[in-house]
Amino acid sequence: MKQKEQSVCDCDVIHEDVVERVRNAMPDGKNFYDLANLYKMFADNTRVRILWALSCEDMCVCDLAVLLGMTKSAISHQLKSLRLTNLVKYDKQGKVVYYSLADDHIKDIFEKGFEHIHE
Amino acid sequence: MKQKEQSVCDCDVIHEDVVERVRNAMPDGKNFYDLANLYKMFADNTRVRILWALSCEDMCVCDLAVLLGMTKSAISHQLKSLRLTNLVKYDKQGKVVYYSLADDHIKDIFEKGFEHIHE
């Protein structure tokens, strides 16, 4: 049995071969960071409903607020997060800002999720 | 222009037809709640790495701790969350508990995620 490999870990390796194989196959840390950040956007009840609504039709902040029974401010804050992670884009026409999904294949992520919870 | 439809909302409907259509197509609230909870499990750097590692090979708590450079306690806490949401299952053999993905199609969720961040 081998000594611990990282100072932060409090135990010995039990299956050194397994750990080595998985470690070698493991993508770079940045990938997981980005992946977790992507899923964070789907991990909130408000955001996931906004994204789903936009997968139906483009909508403005007011319409989303009415649809979800929330304030424009709350919706706007969430839309900002979604903008910063490039999940939605916007189109200002006069006073009204129309939001839409940044790319169609975001719907695929929904589908996979719904598939999983309906089993 | 129509009056606000829910007391919590602070504005009028701009596109009544859009809101109506989306509202009618919208799945039940419970679906979004479950969906958000599912994605929450992928929305943390530690959990997403655990899930990915388990998609490679079954592993015990110690191995995961060594692989990720974390304490057994931290890993065990996260595995509990993953157990409670039915994403992983475990198999105790003597003192060692082996964890594995609850079902193979969890990998599909990864694929969709990686597809999106690599564009």
Place this chain on the structure above:
DNA sequence: CTCATAATTGAGCAACCGTTCAATTATTAT
């Protein structure tokens, strides 16, 4: 039985997150 080790557990704490509230910007209409 006693000891070592794998794993779990609960309390506590710091960091993060989502909403509210009030103020502000931008645009249109009068």
Place this chain on the structure above:
DNA sequence: ATAATAATTGAACGGTTGCTCAATTATGAG
């Protein structure tokens, strides 16, 4: 210019969350 409205913004508050730490359970070895 003034008023009204769509939207954004930043601070603040309360709730949640992920890790640490110490204690505990469970199993196997000597």
